[in-house]
Amino acid sequence: MSEPIPSAKSAGQLNDEMLSSMRAPTWRWHLLAFALGAVVAWGLYAFTYQVMTGMNVTGKNRPVMWGFYITSFVFWVGLSHSGTMVSAILRLSQANWRRPILRAAEAMTVFSITVAGLFPLIHLGRNWTFFYLIPYPNQRGLWPNFRSALLWDVTAITAYIIGSSLFLYLGMLPDLAVARDRSEGWRRKLYTALAMGWRGSAHEWLVYRKASTLMAALIIPVAVSVHSIVAWDFAVTVVPGWHSTIFPPYFVIGAITSGVAAVISLMIIIRRAFHLEEYLTPLHFDNMGKLLLVICLLWSYAYFVDVNITWYAHEPIEWEVFSFMADKYTPLLLLMLFGNSVLPITVLCFKKLRRNIGLMLVVSVLINVCMFIERYLIIVPSLSHKNMPFIWHTYFPSWVEMSIAAAAFAGFALLYTLFAKYFPIMAVTDVRALEVRQTHVPLGRTKVPSIAGEE
Amino acid sequence: MLCQHCQDAPCEPVCPVYASYHNPDGLNGQVYNRCVGTRYCGNNCPYAVRVFNFYDHEHSWPSPLNNQLSPDITVRSRGVMEKCSFCIQRIRRAKEEAKAEGRMIKDGEVQTACAQTCPSDALVFGNMADPESRVARLSRSPRRFRLLEGLGTHPSIYYLKGGGREHV
Numbered sequence: 001m002s003e004p005i006p007s008a009k010s011a012g013q014l015n016d017e018m019l020s021s022m023r024a025p026t027w028r029w030h031l032l033a034f035a036l037g038a039v040v041a042w043g044l045y046a047f048t049y050q051v052m053t054g055m056n057v058t059g060k061n062r063p064v065m066w067g068f069y070i071t072s073f074v075f076w077v078g079l080s081h082s083g084t085m086v087s088a089i090l091r092l093s094q095a096n097w098r099r100p101i102l103r104a105a106e107a108m109t110v111f112s113i114t115v116a117g118l119f120p121l122i123h124l125g126r127n128w129t130f131f132y133l134i135p136y137p138n139q140r141g142l143w144p145n146f147r148s149a150l151l152w153d154v155t156a157i158t159a160y161i162i163g164s165s166l167f168l169y170l171g172m173l174p175d176l177a178v179a180r181d182r183s184e185g186w187r188r189k190l191y192t193a194l195a196m197g198w199r200g201s202a203h204e205w206l207v208y209r210k211a212s213t214l215m216a217a218l219i220i221p222v223a224v225s226v227h228s229i230v231a232w233d234f235a236v237t238v239v240p241g242w243h244s245t246i247f248p249p250y251f252v253i254g255a256i257t258s259g260v261a262a263v264i265s266l267m268i269i270i271r272r273a274f275h276l277e278e279y280l281t282p283l284h285f286d287n288m289g290k291l292l293l294v295i296c297l298l299w300s301y302a303y304f305v306d307v308n309i310t311w312y313a314h315e316p317i318e319w320e321v322f323s324f325m326a327d328k329y330t331p332l333l334l335l336m337l338f339g340n341s342v343l344p345i346t347v348l349c350f351k352k353l354r355r356n357i358g359l360m361l362v363v364s365v366l367i368n369v370c371m372f373i374e375r376y377l378i379i380v381p382s383l384s385h386k387n388m389p390f391i392w393h394t395y396f397p398s399w400v401e402m403s404i405a406a407a408a409f410a411g412f413a414l415l416y417t418l419f420a421k422y423f424p425i426m427a428v429t430d431v432r433a434l435e436v437r438q439t440h441v442p443l444g445r446t447k448v449p450s451i452a453g454e455e
Numbered sequence: 456m457l458c459q460h461c462q463d464a465p466c467e468p469v470c471p472v473y474a475s476y477h478n479p480d481g482l483n484g485q486v487y488n489r490c491v492g493t494r495y496c497g498n499n500c501p502y503a504v505r506v507f508n509f510y511d512h513e514h515s516w517p518s519p520l521n522n523q524l525s526p527d528i529t530v531r532s533r534g535v536m537e538k539c540s541f542c543i544q545r546i547r548r549a550k551e552e553a554k555a556e557g558r559m560i561k562d563g564e565v566q567t568a569c570a571q572t573c574p575s576d577a578l579v580f581g582n583m584a585d586p587e588s589r590v591a592r593l594s595r596s597p598r599r600f601r602l603l604e605g606l607g608t609h610p611s612i613y614y615l616k617g618g619g620r621e622h623v
Contacts, residue, residue, distance in 0.1 A: 054533045055492070056509035063503040065494035125492015125507065125534030132472045132491050142489065148471040150493055237499045238465050238606055387501045387603055390456060 015178055015432075019424055029421060036414035043407020046400045047122060055125055057400045064383040064395035069123035072405050074251075074375045075258070076116030076412075077157070077230050079368070082259030083109025083164060084223035086288075087171070088216035097287050099430040100279040103175075104270055105263045106168040107425070111415045112262075113164060113226075115408050117157050120150070122404060149233045156222075156229040163222050167215050173198055173208065175424040187422070227255040234378065241321040241382030246309070250302040254371060257299045257340065260292050261367035266416075268361045270425060279426065282355035289354030292344060292364070300341040317387055325381035328394075332373050339370030457569065458483060458504045458539035459602060459610035466496035466505060474536070481583070481611065482541055490535040497536060501603050502610075505538045541580065542567040562588040583611065 025033075050057050060067050083106040090098035121130050133154055135144050144151050177198035180191035198204060231251035234242035244250075264285065271280040310318050326333055344363050347353045354360065380395050397405075419425070441448050460483045466475045467483065474490035477483060497505040511533040516524065524530055527544040531537045542565075549565045562581055570578040581590030593599075594613040601610045 054510055055507065060494075060507075060509070062497065062506060065497040065507060120493075123493075125494065125536075126490070126532075129491045132489065140489075142473060145468070145471050145473050147468040148495070149469065150471040150495055154471075233495075237469065238501050238608075239498060383498055386503055387606075388456065388503050391503045 015182065015428060019179065019182065019426070019428060025421055029417070033414060033417055036410045036417065039410035040407050040414060043404050043410070046403035046407070050122075050400050050404075051127055057398060059396050059398040059401060061393050061395065063386055063391050064380060064393055066123070066379055066383060067395050068376075068397040068401035068405055069119050071372065071375045071379055072408055073116055073119035073123075074230055074379075075372050076112045076119065076408065077227060078251075078255035078258040078371060078375075079262050080109045080113035080116060080160070080164070080259065081223055081227060081252075081255040082112075082263045083107070083167070084219050085256050085259055086263050086291075088167070088219050088223075091213070091216045092220075095287070097284055099427055099433075100276070101263065101267055101284060101288075102171065102430065103168075103425055103427040104266050106164070106171060107416065107419050107423075108259075108262060108266060109164045110161070110168050111412050111419070113157065113161050114415070115412050117161060118408070120153065149229065149236050152229045153233060156226045160222055160226045163215075163219050167219050169194075170208075170212055170215055171427065171430075172423065174200065174429040175427065178428050179424055224252055227252045239382050239386060240315075240317040241310075241325070241378070243318075244306055244309070246302060246306050250299075250306060253295060253298045253302050254374065257292070257295045258368050258371040260288065260295055261364040261371075264288050264292065264360055264364040265368070268357055268364075270420070271357075274420070274425070276426065279431065282357070285357060285360050286351060286354045289348045289360065292367075293348035296341060296344040296348065296367075300345065303337075303341070321382050321385050324385040325377060329377055329381060332377060336370045336373045336377065339366040340374065456502060456504050457612070458541075459502050459608070459612045460539075460541065462609035462611065463607060465499040465501060465606075465608060469495045469499045471495070480546065482543065482546075483538075484543070485536060485538050485540065487529075487531045487535045487537065492534045492536065494536065501606055501608065505536050507536055508533050 058067065058069075083102075086098060086105040087102040087109075091102070121127060124130055132140070132142075133144055133151065135151075146152075173195060176191050176195040177200065180188060180195045183191060228248035228251065231247040235244055235247035237243060267280050267284065267288070271277060307322070310322050344367060347359060347363050384394050385392055460481070462477075462481065464475070464477065464483045467477055470476075471493060472489045472491055474486045475483070475496045476486065492507070494507055497503070497507055508531055513530045513532055525544075527548075545567065546565050549560050553560045553564075560582070562585065565580065567578070567580045570580045579590045579593055581588040583591050583594065585591060593615065596615055598615040598617075599613045600616055601613055603610075
C-alpha cells in the first residue's frame with residue numbers, strides 16, 4: 001500500500017467529504033437528471049408504440065426471433081456481476097482497498113439487474129400476459145413449465161434482485177444512520193425509517209459484521225448461478241453456435257469482465273463528479289486493473305476454447321455458423337477481440353498504465369462496448385444461419401429496439417444519479433474503520449502507513 | 456416447409472408456459488391462449504417452421520376479404536407463436552363424428568388442407584399408429600428419410616426420396 005488513505009482528519013471532516021455527494025443538488029445535477037429522464041421517456045414511448053402496434057416494429061423476423069432485447073438482457077445481467085465480485089469477494093478476502101468502492105459497485109449490481117429484468121418482459125410478444133410466467137395458483141389451472149430455461153431465469157433473477165438489494169441495504173445501514181444524524185426535514189424522516197434505529201452499539205456492530213459476512217458468502221453462489229442460467233438459455237438449445245458446454249463458465253467470466261470494467265468506469269466518473277480524488281487513489285485503479293487483467297486472460301482463454309472446439313469437432317452446421325459470423329461480422333468480431341483481449345491484456349500488464357486514469361477509462365469503457373458486441377455476435381448470427389437454409393435471414397435492430405436499449409442506459413444512469421444524490425455513495429463507516437486502524441509508523445527517516453487488523 | 460411434429464420436439468421443453476406441448480394424438484400442439492410470445496420455441500426449432508405473429512391478422516381484413524378466413528378456427532392474435540397443426544380442427548371433427556357413430560376413424564377419412572389441395576398427391580396424411588394405414592405403409596419404404604435425423608428429434612413426417620426402382 002504505497003498510497004495510504006489520507007489520515008489525520010477528524011471524523012466530522014471525513015463524513016463531510018465522503019457525504020459531499022449528498023449536498024443539495026445544483027442546477028447541473030437537475031439538468032443531468034432531466035436529460036436522462038427525457039431519454040427514458042422516449043424509450044417508454046417506443047415501448048408503448050411497440051405494445052400498441054406489434055412486434056413488427058422491431059427488426060426481428062423468422063428465424064431471428066431474438067435480437068437487441070435479449071442482447072441487452074445478457075449485457076445488463078453481466079454488468080450486475082460487478083457488485084458481487086468486487087464487494088463480496090473482496091470483503092471475504094479482507095482486501096482493504098475495496099472499502100471506498102464497494103458501495104458504488106453494490107449499487108451498480110442492484111440497478112443493472114433491475115434494468116436487466118425488464119428486458120425479458122419488453123421482448124414478449126404479449127407483454128400484458130407476463131404474469132403467466134409467475135408460479136402462483138391461478139384460474140388458468142396451469143403451473144409454469146420448470147423444464148424451460150426461461151423459468152430458471154425468472155427464478156434466478158428474482159433471487160438476485162432480492163439478494164443484491166438486501167446486500168446493498170445491509171451494507172448501507174450504518175451509513176444511513178450517519179446520514180440521518182446529519183440531515184433534516186423529509187430526508188431525516190426517510191433516513192430515520194431506513195436506518196431502523198441504528199445506534200452503533202457494540203452488539204449492533206457484532207450482529208452487523210456477522211450478517212454482512214454471511215450475506216457476502218451467500219450472494220456469490222447466487223451471482224454465479226444467475227449468469228450460468230442465462231448461459232443455459234442458449235446452451236440447452238439445439239441451435240448451432242449456442243449448443244456448447246463451455247457456455248456457463250464462459251458467460252460467468254464474461255459477466256465478471258464487464259462488471260469489473262464497469263466498476264472501474266464508474267469509479268472514474270464518481271471520482272471526478274464528487275471530487276473524491278483523495279479516496280479513490282491510483283492504488284485502487286492499480287488493484288482493479290490487476291483483477292481485470294486476470295479476468296480478461298480467463299475470458300480470452302474461454303473464448304479460445306469455445307472457438308477451438310468448434311473448429312476441432314468441425315461439425316458442418318456449427319462450422320457453417322461460425323464461418324458465417326466471422327465472414328459477415330468481421331469488423332465487429334475483430335473489434336471485440338481487440339477490445340476484450342488484445343488491448344486490456346497489453347495495457348493492464350504495466351503498473352504505470354494501470355495507474356493512468358484516462359487510459360483506464362478508455363480500456364474499461366471499450367470492454368463494455370465489446371461485451372455488448374460479444375453477446376450480439378452470439379445471439380444474432382446463430383439464429384440467422386440455422387440448420388435449414390430455406391430460411392436464412394439477417395437482422396438489424398429497428399429504431400424502437402435502439403431507443404429502448406438507449407433508454408436502458410439512461411434509466412440505469414438516472415437511477416444511479418438519484419442514488420448518488422440521496423444515499424451515501426461512499427461506504428463512510430467502512431472507510432473510517434480502516435482509518436482508525438491505520439497508523440503511521442516511523443521507519444528510518446520516513447513514515448510508513450501500517451494497518452492493524454484482526455489477523 | 457411445415458411443422459415436422461417431432462416426437463422429441465425441441466420446442467416443447469423450452470416453452471415456459473406449456474403453450475407448446477405434446478398431445479395424446481402424438482401431435483405437437485400449440486395453445487395460442489397460453490402463449491406469451493417469448494419466441495424461444497421458434498429459436499429452438501431446428502427446422503425453423505414456427506411462425507410468430509408479428510402483425511395483427513385478426514382485424515386487418517377489410518370486408519369482404521374477411522370471408523376468406525376459415526370459419527372452423529379462430530384467427531390467432533398478434534404476439535403469439537403459431538404453426539402447422541395438421542389441421543387439428545379436421546381431426547377433431549372426424550373423431551367426434553366417428554365417436555357418435557361408435558366406430559374408429561377410417562384411413563383417409565381425415566385429410567389435411569395441404570394434402571387435399573396437392574394435385575399430384577405428394578402429401579399423405581394418416582394414422583401412423585395403425586400399421587395398415589396408407590401413410591404407415593409408405594413410411595416403411597426403403598426410400599424413406601426424415602429431416603435432420605442426427606439431432607434426435609424423431610420427426611413424424613417421412614419424406615420419400617426420388618430415384619431407384621423400388622417404388623412402393
